[in-house]
Every structure is written in C-alpha cells, then in structure tokens.
Amino acid sequence: MNTEINEIEHEARDPFKQRLVVIGGTGFVGQHLLKSLVNLGEVFDVVFAVHRNEPIWLSTSSIQVRKFDLADSTSLERILNSGCIVLSLLRPDGSGWFLPAVENVLLACRNAGVKRYVHVSSIDVFGASPSRICTAASPISPVTPYEREHAAAEKLVKTVNAENFEALILRLGAVFGVGGLNVVSFIKEASSAPGWKLALRRSLYGARRMHLVSVERVVEVLIFIITVTPIVQGETIVVTEDSDTNNNFAYLQDCLMEIFGRSAVLNMPYLPPTILRFLLSARGISNTDPMRRFHDDRLSQLGLSDSALFTERLKNYLKYLKAAV
Structure with a gap:
C-alpha cells in the first residue's frame, strides 16, 4: 500500500480504535513485529511512521504507512492523536542525529496527548559497568558513541512527566532471527x-x-508492553534470555x-x-x-511468563x- 493512499485513507479509519504508531521499524525487528500487528488490526489502528525509504515488505502490507521528518516534530504530531500508543524502534549509529530526533519525538508525543510511549533501547548502555549481574537498577557506564547516544536518549525519556504521558524503556539483548x-x-x-x-x-x-534473545521473544514483549498496566513511570525493563x-x-x-x-x-x-x-x-x-549476565523479573511481575x-x-x-x- 503506497504512502499517497495512506494519506487519504488514514482519516477514514475507525475513529473508535486506539491508534498504535510504530516509529522507525524498517529493520528486521520491525518486519517480524509487522506480522503480529496485522493480527491486531481489529483492536488497533496501526500506523508505521517512517522517516526513510520504506522496505518492500512494509509497502506491500495492509498496514498504514505515513512519512514524517525527524527534524520536524509537527510532521510526526500530525500522525499521532490523543490517547494513542507510540512504540519507537529508532536506533542510533553514533553519528549524532539520534538525540535530537528523540527530543522531537517526545515533543510530538506531548503536544499530541499520547497515552504511552515505549522507547526501545539496548543492553549496550551498560558498557563498562562493573556489575557481574546487570539488572535495570545496575549502574551504566557507556563508552562508545553508540552506547552514549542510547544512554542520553534514555535520560530524556526518564524525565517525561507522568502528567504528559506514560513512558518506559526496553533494553534489548542481542536479537537473533531471520533477517538479523x-x-x-x-x-x-x-x-x-x-x-x-x-x-x-x-x-x-x-x-x-552471549546475551541472545530471539526476535520472536522480542515481539512477544513489544505486543505485551504496549498496553500492560500498571507501569512505573520512566521504568526500565531488560529484555534478554540470559536465564x-x-x-x-x-x-x-x-x-x-x-x-x-x-x-x-x-x-x-x-x-x-x-x-x-x-x-x-x-x-x-x-x-x-x-x-x-542480565536479569530482570519485571516482565513476569507484570504477567508475561517466560516462553x-x-x-x-x-x-x-x-x-x-x-x-x-
């Protein structure tokens, strides 16, 4: 489905469905996530907000695709709506664009009045941490530009006021699966x-x-975490299968x-x-x-059992x- 059609159709979607906006998600995790989101079409008005060229697997799917500019928060704000859920799969590359982009995403979320923002990060932020067993509460010690960008973005997310919208962070392990x-x-x-x-x-x-985690498990967590309650504002959850x-x-x-x-x-x-x-x-x-190794029992506390x-x-x-x- 091309973007021009999506621009016309998005206003005609069921206004009684809660909107779920995936930001980024053009990589292999997003491709696997898409398969599950198609099945959620009866529950959510799903939109992939893309800031770059969209892959074939996305443009030929039934999922709505909208283009936006990472440097312009209002372009994303027009895709969001009051009470929607935002899942950000944006990933840094150490070149410096990531932090301003996250700032704009958070600004758009605040102005649009979204309900929840889920920020997907990485266990790489632990960097040179002295902890042998790392939990969400362990100190982080990012070293490389990639690690520091992830850490700085997390800091921004943690400052979000609960009166604006709910926010939480997922730190993923080394994700493996088809396409990775x-x-x-x-x-x-x-x-x-x-x-x-x-x-x-x-x-x-x-x-x-190895800190590996299957992409299937990651998708299970993403689908679960977008609506689970109650969450702790700004909390961090480690997602690995180190157990x-x-x-x-x-x-x-x-x-x-x-x-x-x-x-x-x-x-x-x-x-x-x-x-x-x-x-x-x-x-x-x-x-x-x-x-x-990494350990976090928060997901089980929230009700998601280990598969x-x-x-x-x-x-x-x-x-x-x-x-x-």
Whole structure:
C-alpha cells in the first residue's frame, strides 16, 4: 500500500480504535513485529511512521504507512492523536542525529496527548559497568558513541512527566532471527574452519555469555508492553534470555557443529578469562566480562511468563542459516 493512499485513507479509519504508531521499524525487528500487528488490526489502528525509504515488505502490507521528518516534530504530531500508543524502534549509529530526533519525538508525543510511549533501547548502555549481574537498577557506564547516544536518549525519556504521558524503556539483548545479523558470523567458521581453529575458539570463549534473545521473544514483549498496566513511570525493563543456561558460546558452537555434521569440540580446557578480557579490551569492546549476565523479573511481575523457547528458536534459526549458505 503506497504512502499517497495512506494519506487519504488514514482519516477514514475507525475513529473508535486506539491508534498504535510504530516509529522507525524498517529493520528486521520491525518486519517480524509487522506480522503480529496485522493480527491486531481489529483492536488497533496501526500506523508505521517512517522517516526513510520504506522496505518492500512494509509497502506491500495492509498496514498504514505515513512519512514524517525527524527534524520536524509537527510532521510526526500530525500522525499521532490523543490517547494513542507510540512504540519507537529508532536506533542510533553514533553519528549524532539520534538525540535530537528523540527530543522531537517526545515533543510530538506531548503536544499530541499520547497515552504511552515505549522507547526501545539496548543492553549496550551498560558498557563498562562493573556489575557481574546487570539488572535495570545496575549502574551504566557507556563508552562508545553508540552506547552514549542510547544512554542520553534514555535520560530524556526518564524525565517525561507522568502528567504528559506514560513512558518506559526496553533494553534489548542481542536479537537473533531471520533477517538479523547476530550469530551469522559464526556460520562460516563452523562450516569450513579447520578443527584447530574451532578448538582455539572454544578454549578462548568457552562458556562466555552471549546475551541472545530471539526476535520472536522480542515481539512477544513489544505486543505485551504496549498496553500492560500498571507501569512505573520512566521504568526500565531488560529484555534478554540470559536465564537460559544454554545462552553461551560453548552451546552455540555445539549446535553449529551438529548442524554441519562436524565432530564436536568437547573437553577443551578453557583459557584463563583474563586472556579473553585483554583481547576484548584491545578490540575496544566495553564489556570485557565474559561471564556478565542480565536479569530482570519485571516482565513476569507484570504477567508475561517466560516462553522457555530459547533453545528451540535458536536451533531453528541456525538450521535456517545453514540452508541459506
């Protein structure tokens, strides 16, 4: 459905439906989210507010698409309406455009009188945090421009007054799934690297936590969080699947070796973690703690149970990647 048609049709939508506006969302998370939102068409007047070229999968869907200018808050304000819900999937790239964009989005939300604003952030904001187990309450220590932009945007969201609208922040882990990039780099190595290289990787990385979260789980959380009550104004919720003991490098490598019919690299002694810490630091990676993990039971407190499908979804995704090689 093209944008011109959407401009005409949006006023003719059911005025009794609550509007749900997804800002950004042209990446792979947005594509997976779209499939669930189509099924919510009976409940919400769903709009994708796009500030760049829209992908084919979006323009050919039944979802309403509206264009806006990130530098002009009024262009977004015209898409919003009183009482609507806003889900922002905008992502920074460290170049500096992100913070002014978030300021304009929040201004448009305030002026339009929206009900709730959900800001999707990243666990990367923890950066060099000293915490071994990171929760929403743990101190953050962003280092890179990307991490600092995420942190600065979160600070803006947390200053939103509850009298204006509800606001909360989701910090996503390393999202994997069809169309994403996480885990992809391990495929080529598992399929063709010599055994000694795989053994060395196993010794070095060992049981390092991966902080992976399936895109299916992320979509479940997004759909749940847009309307759940009650929330704490400005609260932060960590979204990972670190509670699954298989969310580590050794298990990922075992799965890959099995899929490619190669002998598993078992019983390899792990090198001292100080070596991996040094290498991660030399690569400029903020989190040099290979055993850091994330924990947050807020979603279960709100009523969303753990789907416990991490292992199944990871294996299915790895099989998909193998078939695509």
